[in-house]
Amino acid sequence: MEVEELIWKYALANAYAHKGKANPKAVIGKVLGENPVLRPKAREIIPLVNEIVERVNSLTPEEQGAKLREVYPEFFEEKKGKEERRGLPPLPRAQRGKVVTRFAPNPDGAFHLGNARAAVLSHEYARMYDGKFILRFDDTDPKVKRPEPIFYEWIKEDLDWLNFRIDEIHAASDRLELYYSYAEKLISMGKAYVCTCPPERFRELRDRGLACPHREEPVEVQLERWRKMLNGGYREGEAVVRIKTDLKHPNPAVRDWPALRIIDNPNHPRTGNKYRVWPLYNFASAIDDHELGVTHIFRGQEHAENETKQRYIYDYFGWEYPVTVHHGRLSIEGVILSKSKTRKGIKEGKYLGWDDPRLGTIRALRRRGIRPEAIRELII
Structure with a gap:
């Protein structure tokens, strides 16, 4: 494909997705990102992108749409495919009725949006495969991340508000x-x-x-x-x-x-x-995942090292390690999710409590007027 035709294709697609106004930087990024062979020619390509974007932005949305169908008809097929694929993808090595997932929060603070990603994915997949969802309180650090009675109850209340159906509840401290x-x-x-x-x-x-x-x-x-x-x-x-x-x-x-x-x-x-x-x-997590029959674990990418450690125990006992899905962090710009920072802010009077609407706890989002369906849909 000629370079000019390629630029028209990306500029029109960008304009279509952004109310008729293409962004030159986004188009340059797309052209060079998906066509690495063009990177050495970036100096020549940038002025051409700016010129074509200006021409695209001078067209009406109807003209942009017609031109886009002419130079890039696949765009509409891809868009349709993405819309049809909304929802969770299939889970690797999952059998209906045999999927067991768990959410293992530490009750040393309120449940927040950062925790919600693992929780929602675990629950949705358990329901999707007619499996079992376990809530397991990871409360075996009475010194540094000290659990507090109120947070056991709040986490259950927050999960209930998010319309979770919990099949089993366990506390690691009961299993010493x-x-x-x-x-x-x-x-x-x-x-x-x-x-x-x-x-x-x-x-x-x-x-x-x-x-x-x-x-x-x-x-x-x-x-x-x-x-x-x-x-x-x-x-x-x-x-x-x-x-x-x-x-x-x-x-x-x-x-x-x-x-x-x-x-x-x-x-x-x-x-x-x-x-x-x-x-x-x-140690506690590895033992419990085996004992409770967990088949699939959803955890943040920062826990990848934990899997490496835990696999030694599984290998020593001849157990099969659960399928692990690592995901990135979820955050809201300008909102504190850290439990330690939240606690410090509450202590210093910066926040009015764990449900202060400026925070990212589930209770704060609820108080702000966010609906549980919105949180689940965002994560899915």
């Missing part, structure tokens, strides 16, 4: 004995160990791709240390259960990652001080 049993199995198999190195010393060895001195000690010694962790023989920060991985893995964070640690006086809102050994996110 289950995590302990799997930790002990892994230690007995020689796939996990108790590390008592100071954190900075372990990081130094890890970054050099070297083994911690406790890594290859006998299983009997490891099990004794494990029982000592459970029985109060170590204090917070003195012992950690680590999953054995590849010490030469290109990402140091994957090397012998921590699975369980001690928290003194956790005062957890559900279990009080009954437990002192708490699983970290990747």
Whole structure:
């Protein structure tokens, strides 16, 4: 296709999509982006684009439409195809009646639009395939991301407002004995160990791709240390259960990652001080996804590293890892979604509460007058 004809094609399509006014920059981007061979000729092409865009913008919308049908009839077929494809695409390896999805929020703050993407996709696909949708509270960090009773209730209320049908509800903090049993199995198999190195010393060895001195000690010694962790023989920060991985893995964070640690006086809102050994996110999540029969996981792209870590556990037990769909972040320009920043703003009096209409929490959007159907449709 001649360069001039190509420019006419993109300029008319851009004008048609933007109320009769093509944007020269958008047209240049399209011409050079989809035709890399033309990039070396950019200096010659830019003036030509500007000239053609000016001519296109001088036409009436009817004239633009007629010309577009003449030079780019496929545009209307593609547009029709896109309209027909509205809705969710098929889910890989999905069988009707056998899809199990989960949404696993941390109840340390209000449910917000950033969380809603994983939640809506999980729920919509479960319903689309006549499957099961699980709400699992990821509440095993009573120290840094401390759960609060009110947020368990608010998350359920917000999901109800979004017209979710929840098939099962679980709290990770109710399942600590289950995590302990799997930790002990892994230690007995020689796939996990108790590390008592100071954190900075372990990081130094890890970054050099070297083994911690406790890594290859006998299983009997490891099990004794494990029982000592459970029985109060170590204090917070003195012992950690680590999953054995590849010490030469290109990402140091994957090397012998921590699975369980001690928290003194956790005062957890559900279990009080009954437990002192708490699983970290990747361990609890991996075990629960298997135990609850989760087949498909929807998570942000920033969690791709978590899958790499969790697959070690799945491989050790011979389990099949769920199908994982990673998605980008969802945000609103100028709106705070971070729970820590929101909490800080509320504390400082900048916001009136978790439902302040300037925030991106579901409660705030609801108060602003946004409808639940709009949020679901946006994400779908």
